[in-house]
Amino acid sequence: MKKLKFRYALRIEFDMPVTQHSFTVRCLPVSDERQAILQQNIHILPKEFLSENRDSFGNIYFFGRTEAPHNLFEVVTEGIAQTGLAKGTKAEEEYRLGMFLGQTFYTKPDEALKAFFDGMKIPAGTRLQKSQFIMEAIREKFAYVSGVTNISTTAAQAWKMKQGVCQDYSHIMLSLCRMAGIPCRYVAGMLIGEGLSHAWVEIEEDGMWYGLDPTNGTEVLEDHIKISHGRDYEDCLINQGVFTGLAKQSQSISVSVMEEVEEKKEGKEKHDHINSQCTSSSR
Amino acid sequence: MEVRERIDLLERADIVNSLLARYGVKFGIYKNNTFHEQLFPFDPIPRVIGKEEFAYLEKGLKQRVQALNLFLKDIYNEKKILKDKIVPEEFIYASSGYLAQCEGIVPSKGVFSHISGIDLVLGKDGVWYILEDNLRVPSGASYPMIARELCRRSSPKTFQSVSVADNRSYAELLKKTLDYVNTGGLTVVLTPGRYNAAYFEHSYLAEKMKVPLVSSHDLITENDKLYFVDYSGKKEQVGAVYRRISDEYLDPMNFNHESVIGVPHIFDIYRKGNVAIVNAPGNGVADDKGIYYFVPKMIRYYLGEEPILHNAPTYLPYYEEDMTYVLENFDKLVLKDVAEAGGYGVVFGNSMSSKQKEDFLVLLKREPRRFIAQEVIDFCDLPIQEKGEQFERKADLRAFVLSSDEPVVWKSGLTRFSRNPDSFIVNSSQGGGFKDTWVLNQ
Amino acid sequence: MGVKSVEHIDRLYWLGRYSERVYTTIKLYGKRFDSMIEEDAEGYEEFCQSLEIPNIYTSVEDFREKYPFGRDDPNSIYSNLMRAYDNAIELREEIGSETLAYVQMAVYELNKAAISDAPMIEFQNILDDTLAFWGIVDDQIEDEETRNIIKLGKRVERIDLYGRLRVDRASMRREVHRINGRIDRSGLRYNKQALARINELIEEEDLNYPEIVREIEKILEV
Numbered sequence: 006m007k008k009l010k011f012r013y014a015l016r017i018e019f020d021m022p023v024t025q026h027s028f029t030v031r032c033l034p035v036s037d038e039r040q041a042i043l044q045q046n047i048h049i050l051p052k053e054f055l056s057e058n059r060d061s062f063g064n065i066y067f068f069g070r071t072e073a074p075h076n077l078f079e080v081v082t083e084g085i086a087q088t089g090l091a092k093g094t095k096a097e098e099e100y101r102l103g104m105f106l107g108q109t110f111y112t113k114p115d116e117a118l119k120a121f122f123d124g125m126k127i128p129a130g131t132r133l134q135k136s137q138f139i140m141e142a143i144r145e146k147f148a149y150v151s152g153v154t155n156i157s158t159t160a161a162q163a164w165k166m167k168q169g170v171c172q173d174y175s176h177i178m179l180s181l182c183r184m185a186g187i188p189c190r191y192v193a194g195m196l197i198g199e200g201l202s203h204a205w206v207e208i209e210e211d212g213m214w215y216g217l218d219p220t221n222g223t224e225v226l227e228d229h230i231k232i233s234h235g236r237d238y239e240d241c242l243i244n245q246g247v248f249t250g251l252a253k254q255s256q257s258i259s260v261s262v263m264e265e266v267e268e269k270k271e272g273k274e275k276h277d278h279i280n281s282q283c284t285s286s287s288r
Numbered sequence: 289m290e291v292r293e294r295i296d297l298l299e300r301a302d303i304v305n306s307l308l309a310r311y312g313v314k315f316g317i318y319k320n321n322t323f324h325e326q327l328f329p330f331d332p333i334p335r336v337i338g339k340e341e342f343a344y345l346e347k348g349l350k351q352r353v354q355a356l357n358l359f360l361k362d363i364y365n366e367k368k369i370l371k372d373k374i375v376p377e378e379f380i381y382a383s384s385g386y387l388a389q390c391e392g393i394v395p396s397k398g399v400f401s402h403i404s405g406i407d408l409v410l411g412k413d414g415v416w417y418i419l420e421d422n423l424r425v426p427s428g429a430s431y432p433m434i435a436r437e438l439c440r441r442s443s444p445k446t447f448q449s450v451s452v453a454d455n456r457s458y459a460e461l462l463k464k465t466l467d468y469v470n471t472g473g474l475t476v477v478l479t480p481g482r483y484n485a486a487y488f489e490h491s492y493l494a495e496k497m498k499v500p501l502v503s504s505h506d507l508i509t510e511n512d513k514l515y516f517v518d519y520s521g522k523k524e525q526v527g528a529v530y531r532r533i534s535d536e537y538l539d540p541m542n543f544n545h546e547s548v549i550g551v552p553h554i555f556d557i558y559r560k561g562n563v564a565i566v567n568a569p570g571n572g573v574a575d576d577k578g579i580y581y582f583v584p585k586m587i588r589y590y591l592g593e594e595p596i597l598h599n600a601p602t603y604l605p606y607y608e609e610d611m612t613y614v615l616e617n618f619d620k621l622v623l624k625d626v627a628e629a630g631g632y633g634v635v636f637g638n639s640m641s642s643k644q645k646e647d648f649l650v651l652l653k654r655e656p657r658r659f660i661a662q663e664v665i666d667f668c669d670l671p672i673q674e675k676g677e678q679f680e681r682k683a684d685l686r687a688f689v690l691s692s693d694e695p696v697v698w699k700s701g702l703t704r705f706s707r708n709p710d711s712f713i714v715n716s717s718q719g720g721g722f723k724d725t726w727v728l729n730q
Numbered sequence: 731m732g733v734k735s736v737e738h739i740d741r742l743y744w745l746g747r748y749s750e751r752v753y754t755t756i757k758l759y760g761k762r763f764d765s766m767i768e769e770d771a772e773g774y775e776e777f778c779q780s781l782e783i784p785n786i787y788t789s790v791e792d793f794r795e796k797y798p799f800g801r802d803d804p805n806s807i808y809s810n811l812m813r814a815y816d817n818a819i820e821l822r823e824e825i826g827s828e829t830l831a832y833v834q835m836a837v838y839e840l841n842k843a844a845i846s847d848a849p850m851i852e853f854q855n856i857l858d859d860t861l862a863f864w865g866i867v868d869d870q871i872e873d874e875e876t877r878n879i880i881k882l883g884k885r886v887e888r889i890d891l892y893g894r895l896r897v898d899r900a901s902m903r904r905e906v907h908r909i910n911g912r913i914d915r916s917g918l919r920y921n922k923q924a925l926a927r928i929n930e931l932i933e934e935e936d937l938n939y940p941e942i943v944r945e946i947e948k949i950l951e952v
Contacts, residue, residue, distance in 0.1 A: 027509075027552035029541050054510045058559060061391035068541065068556050070509065100370045103377035104388055236388060247540050247552055311827050312819065312834045474733070482820055491822035501823045506735040519736040 006090060007227040008043075008265040011195055012083040013202070015244055016257050022074035023250035030080050031066040032243050034194070034232050038091040039216075039225075045084025051075050062240060064233035080244065085265065089227025093213035102188040102209055104236060111237040112180040115161035121146075122184045132187045132210040133217075139181045140219045147174065149220060156238070171204040172238055174219040178206050179237065192216060193241035194231040197262045202243060207234060230262060297443040298673060301332040307438040313431065316485045323483050329721035330435055331672045335685065335703040342727045345408075345416060345687065346697040348597030351587060353404045353689040356421060356574050358590040360400035363573055364390045374589050375582045376606070382657060383579065384627060385424070385572015387535060389542055389555065396469040396564040397692075401571055403465065404689040408597070410668040417600045417665055419684060420580060423571040425532050428702035429688050430489040432724045433458050433496075436700070439724060451729040455700030459496035461690050466497075466528045468692035469564035473525035474516055476502045480533045480549040490532050504533075509553040514563045528564040529554070535569045577626035577660050578604070601663040605656035614652075614661045618645070621661040623652075636664065670723070672705055681705045685725060701725040734875070738824060739918065741817040742876060743950070745825075745833075746883020748814035752836070753860045754891050755781070755807055756853050759798060763850060766790060781805075782894050798853075799844040811840055811856075824876055825867070832863035878916040885909040886949055889928075893943035902942070903932050913949075924948045 013032050030049065036042045047067065049055060055069035071078075096102070108114065114122065125142050127135050150168040160180040163173035175191055182189040188209040196203040196218075205218040205225055216225025225231075233241040297304075305327075314325040337345070362369050363380060370377050380386055405426025407419040436455050440447050466475045479490040479501055494501035500516065507526065508515050515523040531538060537547040542555040558565045573579065581602045584595040603610040603621070614621060618637040625633030640648060652659055669680035683705040688698040703723040762777050774793040778785040783805040787793035800806035818825065818833040836859040843852035864884070871877040889905050906928055913920055924945045931942050 027541060029553075029556075056512050056556070056560075058556060060559075061389055061393070068553050070553070098371070100377070101367055103370065103381045104391075107378065107381035240388065245541055245545065247545075309838065310831045310835060312830065477823075487819075491820075492827065494823035495827060499823075500733055500735075502735065503737070506737070516733055517735070518733045519739045522733075524733055 007088050007197075009086050009088055009197060009228075009230055009262050010084075010265050011086060011230055011262045012081070012260070013195065014259045015080040017078040017244075017246075017254050018256075019076050019078075019250070019252035019254050021250060021252040022076055023248040023252050024072060024074050026071045026075070026078065026246060026248035027068075028070070028078065028244065028246040029066055029068045029242070030244050031060070031064055031193075031233050031241065032080060032082050033065045033067075034084070034086055034230050035063065035065055037231070038094045039088065040230060041087045041090060043085045043087055045082060045086075047082040048080070050077075050079045060240075062233065062235050064235070064241070078246070086230045088230060092224075092226070093210075093215040096188075096209045096212050096214050098212075105188040105190050105209070106183055106186065107236075108180065108183055109237045109239070110159065111176045111239065112160050112183060114180045114184060115164075118161050118164050118177070118180055119184070121164070122181055125181075127185060133208055133215055135185060136178075136182055136187055136189070136206075136208040136217055139185065140178060140217055140222060143174065143177055143181070143219055144222050147177065149174075171220040175204045175206050176237060178217070178219045182206070182208065190214070190234045191237045191241055192225075192231055192234045193238075193243060194229055194233075195260050195262045196221075196230075197228040197264065199262065200260055201258060202232075202260055203229070204238070204241075205229065297334075297439055297446040298332050300439075300442040301330075301673060303442045304332060304435070304438050305330055307442065308435065311434060311438075312488060313434055314488050316483060316487060328431060329707065330431075331705065331721055331723045332439070333671050333673055333678075334724045334726045335670060335683065335701075336726045336728065339728050339730055342699070344596070348416075348595070349406055349687055349689050349697050350695045351591065351593060351596050352406065352418070352421070352583065353401060353691060353695050355583065355587040355590050356404065356423060357398075357400050357691060359586050360423075360568070360571060360574050361394065361398060362590075364393060364570060369586070369589060372589070374585050375579070378657065379576075379578050379582070379606075380573060383573050383576040385535075385570070385574070385576050387543075387570040387573075390568075390570035393559055393570075395558070395568045396471050396561065399469055399691050400568040401574070402469065402566045402568075402691055403462070404691070406687045406689060407684050408687060409600075409665060409684045412666040412668050414668075416597060418580075418583075418597055419600065420577065421575040421583070422686070423567060423575040425534060425567065426686070426688070427486040427489050427532070428686050428704075428722075429458050429462075429698065430492045431722050432700050432702055434492065435722070435724045450726070453699040453727040453729055455698065455725075455727075458688075458698055458700070459493060461696060461698060462493065462530075463497045463499070465690045465692045466499075466530055466564075466566060469566065470527035471562055471564055473514075473527035473563075474500065475528040475530070476500045476507075476516060476526055478502055478504070478507070478529050478531040478533060478551070480537065484532070486532065493530075499530075504549050504551045507551045507554065509551070509557050512557060512560050512562055514551075514554060514557045526563060528566060530566045535572065538565075538569060577624050578606075578657065581660060600665050603661045605652055605659055605661065610661075611653075611656060615649075618649075620664060622664050623648070623659055623661050626658055626660060670703070670705060672707075672721070672723075679709065681707065681709065683723070699727040734824070738821065739879060741821055742824070742879040743883040743886075743918075745814055745817040745821065746880040746885075747887040748810050748817065749833075749860055749863060749880075750884040750887035751810045751891065752807060752814060753857060754888065755810065756857060758895075759807065760850055760853060763794070766794065780895055781891075798849065799840070808840060808844075811836060824873075825871060825880075828870065829863065829866045832859045832866065835859050836863075874915065875917045878912060879918065882909070882912050882916045882918070885912055886946055889946045890943055893939045893946065896937075896939050899932070899937055902937060906932050918950065919952045921948050921951050924951075 033047055034042050051071045052069050053071045055067060057067050060066055127138055146167055148168050151170050153166055154163050154169040154173050160176035163169040164177055179189050190207050192205050192207055194203055205216055207214040207216050218225055235241045308330055309327055315328050317324050317326055369375050401423040405422035408416050409419055410416055433456055476499055477490055477494040481503055491501055506516055508517055514526045516526050517523055533549055536544045537550050539550045539555040540547045541552045557563045581604050584599055587593060587595045603614050605611040605614050621637045623635050667682050670683040671678045672681050683703055686702040690696050703725045704720045706720050774787055775785055796803050798807045815833050815837050818830050822830050836856045839852045839855040843849035846852055867877055867880050885908055892902050892905060928942060928945045931938055
């Protein structure tokens with residue numbers, strides 16, 4: 006069990022004022038059996054209108070609109086989460102899991118990924134054991150390299166390059182697990198010591214969802230704070246927007262997660278100007 | 289048909305067609321990437337449905353639409369039909385019409401398919417067969433509606449001698465359907481704009497219902513509500529949107545992010561229950577060509593009744609025994625790609641060359657879920673009139689079922705015919721024409 | 731109907747303007763057409779000047795073809811009628827199918843005129859359709875604002891054209907007096923200064939036509 010202090014900050018700067026900016030942000034962790042959110046708050050600026058709701062997967066999201074011209078859009082959430090309260094979270098009944106078995110735009114395999122799947126000798130065992138085997142098989146062939154892939158890269162495309170980031174690891178793992186008939190889902194969240202948002206997968210076994218982090222080859226226990234889940238990256242978009250104006254935008258995300266202990270160890274903080282987990286499109 | 293002899297309307301075809309031109313009864317079509325407006329060719333010989341025959345269709349259509357509405361509610365909520373394994377779940381989740389975003393949503397008053405366009409054909413065996421269900425944005429009601437108005441004007445004698453149920457109350461029926469689910473505020477028709485194929489219909493129905501026709505930029509969302517903004521900046525709350533925009537383009541924040549014809553966050557307002565979207569998003573899962581096979585099962589499952597109307601005999605290569613049947617009887621079947629619409633992706637087994645057949649079979653065996661196979665129904669052809677002579681052509685019937693507290697079947701329908709004597713395809717986008725559909729009062 | 735979007739207001743106004751432009755330019759063209767039956771004179775130059783449109787025509791035949799029917803000529807009667815039509819077609823539920831029909835029929839007539847050796851017959855039908863259109867606007871459109879915005883467009887366009895064509899003072903004064911009575915009923919916000927200035931200008935003995943045109947073009951700028 007760990008007590009993690011987290012902060013997620015997103016900053017979008019426009020080189021010209023934009024108006025009629027509609028946005029949706031999905032960046033607030035939700036309490037479940039594995040993690041309890043002890044305290045948190047969110048600031049969104051500017052916001053003329055703001056609403057809160059839960060999406061079809063149960064994730065919290067905020068949506069709103071700003072009519073007045075602005076050059077900056079900022080979202081900051083911070084709080085304290087207690088993690089590792091349980092190994093897994095309760096899953097839906099088996100007959101409701103079908104949507105996590107079907108391939109999506111991001112996870113649909115091509116011939117090469119199918120061939121890799123066919124060549125894997127997945128041993129008999131539980132879904133979790135099989136998934137762990139798949140995770141190891143991916144990690145043997147795939148390397149963490151940032152800047153090679155982007156937010157629209159599919160599992161098949163990333164697999165061709167054998168390089169990518171957490172989003173790619175997760176999509177490839179989802180693709181393979183789904184080929185093996187294992188219900189699994191994409192998770193967006195934060196990881197201790199990581200300066201960007203993170204992604205991993207959850208596997209369903211015996212009525213429970215268990216997290217596996219293919220980027221790090223670990224189980225998801227107490228170092229991860231989960232924000233949202235869905236079929237793939239698309240369902241877990243942290244930020245989306247449409248606005249009027251011809252502005253170019255530059256976006257920076259900074260995440261910090263550190264353990265709250267007596268000595269107050271500083272978490273690493275990193276800024277990234279690459280569009281890593283966010284999309285925005287102009288109208 | 290004795291009725292046909294009593295109508296002098298047939299001599300007035302040119303007058304009716306010139307009146308249709310006067311009122312701009314057109315549909316849009318893209319040829320070589322440029323937009324054209326075309327008159328929708330009208331044939332004066334009506335399809336006539338007797339009172340009793342219509343009563344039978346009415347009963348069957350209501351039953352079918354009731355079951356489809358229950359199915360949609362179930363699929364996006366309890367999923368009993370999956371639990372009980374009546375429909376295999378991969379048929380749901382692989383359907384392009386299924387939208388996970390709709391999970392857990394029950395729309396205003398629980399209605400999903402407010403306006404259902406059910407396509408039927410009459411077989412030579414005298415049996416009506418359902419061809420397909422259209423539960424997304426079925427179009428076409430405006431054409432027989434205005435054609436009737438103009439036929440009555442052109443040939444009052446005809447309507448004196450034959451007692452035909454008036455179909456011009458469609459707009460009232462539609463308005464009542466929209467008002468029933470309205471969550472408070474204006475009712476509007478949302479159009480993607482005049483370059484949409486069915487723009488005439490959008491504007492005509494708005495006129496006849498006396499409600500505003502709006503585009504996405506007239507609507508905004510604020511504080512969990514949807515508003516129409518007028519020229520002075522005043523905001524009026526909107527409670528029901530009869531949208532003629534497909535799900536994909538409805539809301540760039542929830543569906544296709546590139547859509548510029550959608551209203552940002554309209555779906556979020558809908559999720560909160562503060563506006564009715566008609567028809568409900570996600571309905572495509574129920575009118576999928578693959579799901580069609582299961583509709584008779586749905587009727588038995590949800591209503592505990594035997595289906596009154598029949599599907600065309602359909603096989604799902606997904607099931608092994610059906611695959612065997614399809615392979616053995618390939619030449620007498622029509623094969624349909626479930627992902628295609630508008631008459632595309634339809635092939636007849638006997639019209640393929642051996643090479644085409646070979647290629648097709650490879651595809652079929654690799655992706656059996658993608659196809660359905662149907663017996664070719666021997667349609668009852670309908671007479672059409674061209675330059676004073678009559679010819680027989682393939683025709684279908686789109687019946688409209690409007691669901692509010694009770695489903696109501698519009699006493700008319702759109703009869704489309706193929707103008708090409710060798711074609712089975714009646715879609716307006718592929719050059720077909722239309723007829724009025726008369727339901728006799730006695 | 732009550733609620734109207736900015737776009738609809740704009741379309742109503744321009745529908746009024748283009749219907750007037752089509753009507754008045756057809757009448758002018760009719761006179762020119764008549765005089766061109768015998769003479770081959772290059773009178774079309776003067777015609778272009780009077781309307782302040784660029785003379786892009788290379789011969790009388792070219793003028794006779796392009797000015798009325800030219801699809802790519804933004805000043806042709808065809809282009810003006812199509813702009814009226816493009817606005818009208820997006821206003822069906824606002825103005826009614828019966829009203830829209832007259833604009834639609836004018837389009838059919840123009841297409842017929844283009845292949846006719848006596849196009850003035852079809853042009854006469856377009857004038858009839860336009861007059862019927864204004865009549866039905868007056869008679870059948872229940873919503874007062876809708877009606878008055880179309881009519882305001884028509885009046886503004888007429889003053890604009892009369893200014894360019896330098897019509898006599900009495901005709902100009904009549905049109906300005908008509909707009910004075912119309913503009914408040916449209917419910918639109920307008921440039922009160924411009925209107926006051928136009929009223930001053932028509933009191934002068936020698937009308938300053940260019941200034942009247944400039945002022946009337948600013949009438950909805952607020």
